Amino acid sequence: MTPSGDAGALAERALFEMKRIIVGQDRVLERMLVAVLAGGHCLLEGVPGVAKTLAAETLATVVGGSFARVQFTPDLVPSDIVGTRIYRPSTEGFDIELGPVMANVVLADEINRAPAKVQSALLEVMAEGQVSIGGRSHPVPAPFMVLATQNPIESEGVYQLPEAQRDRFLLKIDVGYPTEAQELAVLYRMSVDPPRPSPVLDTGRLIALRRSAELVFVHDEVARYAVRLVAATRDPLAYGAGDVARLIAYGAGPRATLGLVAAARALALLRGRGYVLPGDVRDLAVDVMAHRLVPSFDALADGVDAATIVGRIVPAVPAPRIAPSQDDEGNALAAVGGAAPHHGEQSRDAGGPGEAVA
Known part of the structure; x- marks a missing residue:
């Protein structure tokens, strides 16, 4: 698969499938796919109702692989994300129960609603591709990506992302309002029988695309x-x-x-x-x-x-x-x-x- 041949055509197919679902956010979708191909993580910021979560879910479906969504709330604790040790009376020992980060695509929805301690639980997995529990390291599936969304206008129950974690995101994409014509298209497309995305890639093809991007x-x-x-x-x-x-x-x-x-x-x-x-x-x-x-x-x-x-x-x-x-x-x-x-x-x-x- 050469960078200028089959790989480019396959990446374009994936982008077209995303545009079939999301109206009026062509730049956002292009940048999201760029993050996927570059092997980085992506932060989407925008007011409520501009299809941030839908765009993230659509991307996860199109690129294939396993998917997990975590709704960040103020009462979340780090073990809810990365996992924890659980005592099993039957074996008189501890077992490790891994969290939802053990997926190819992890959607951290409204990431700024959780306190810094929870947000920082993602630092190791985003930077190193592994989680450490009970002195043991567990690698995440390959390929791996974190998609996070946040609302920039709320102030109640919202915690600003620390600089160290913002630096772990390859791209931060601002999601704006659609135009009047685009919003009308959204109304017609989503109000009766909303389209559903189809997988275009799988983990093997995505890894191959990332290697092509490196070339x-x-x-x-x-x-x-x-x-x-x-x-x-x-x-x-x-x-x-x-x-x-x-x-x-x-x-x-x-x-x-x-x-x-x-x-x-x-x-x-x-x-x-x-x-x-x-x-x-x-x-x-x-x-x-x-x-x-x-x-x-x-x-x-x-x-x-x-x-x-x-x-x-x-x-x-x-x-x-x-x-x-x-x-x-x-x-x-x-x-x-x-x-x-x-x-x-x-x-x-x-x-x-x-x-x-x-």
């Missing part, structure tokens, strides 16, 4: 561009974005750089390419970096959110200019002013006019 080529100049975007959140003044320097208390860490490149690879695959363009990195910058920033008191006082801050940084960091240059096999190789490809790496398909990546 998508990233030119050295595109990688440097991703590094500069993340570094600009730590020192905006050095990258020509001094107007936002007072708005950032802490910038994004190296995990954002790794996530940005991994997500760009997945997005390129989904768009039918075997190489990453600077536009792929730029399109994902807000989704990957915004939730990893810590806005300053000035930003909070001025009502400037993290997404707006990243939106100001991205135009200040110049993207590399990619020029078409073909080798003997028709592969695109050159970036204007860029370094040569790393030894041993191979290019994929040639890009469109004016765009090519080695």
Whole structure:
């Protein structure tokens, strides 16, 4: 399964099946599938009634595998999620009862309704792919993904996610309101006989798709561009974005750089390419970096959110200019002013006019 061939077509089929169920959230669905292909976790934030839970359930059905939903509430305890030890009188010993995280896709619904101790119970499983109970580690099924939803407007009984856990999510996707025409389509589609999603992938195909995404080529100049975007959140003044320097208390860490490149690879695959363009990195910058920033008191006082801050940084960091240059096999190789490809790496398909990546 090659990055620009069968894998891209299969990923597109999965996206089409999701769009058949969810109306008016094309960008959200694309980003969710990007998170799946990149092997990351996804946080959906939006007001009630914009199909966050339905989108998560639809994705879980389309990608196949086992699925578990956990409704987060203030009285939840960590053992409700990861599991616990249970004493068995018949054997006079303890057995381990694993929790609902032992599934391929775990939906943490309204994750910000549970206190920090419960939220942190997901940290190990999200970062390491395992849970530890009674001194023993238990790996989760492969592939594994956490989909979480949260409501940004409630203040009663809501606990803000700690920074360490927000950093574990590859993407944070804002789910907005549909347009009037889209809402009418929702009414017609869902009020009589709602459509039901069909599985397009299974665990084997999904693992193969993830491997194909890892093979998508990233030119050295595109990688440097991703590094500069993340570094600009730590020192905006050095990258020509001094107007936002007072708005950032802490910038994004190296995990954002790794996530940005991994997500760009997945997005390129989904768009039918075997190489990453600077536009792929730029399109994902807000989704990957915004939730990893810590806005300053000035930003909070001025009502400037993290997404707006990243939106100001991205135009200040110049993207590399990619020029078409073909080798003997028709592969695109050159970036204007860029370094040569790393030894041993191979290019994929040639890009469109004016765009090519080695």
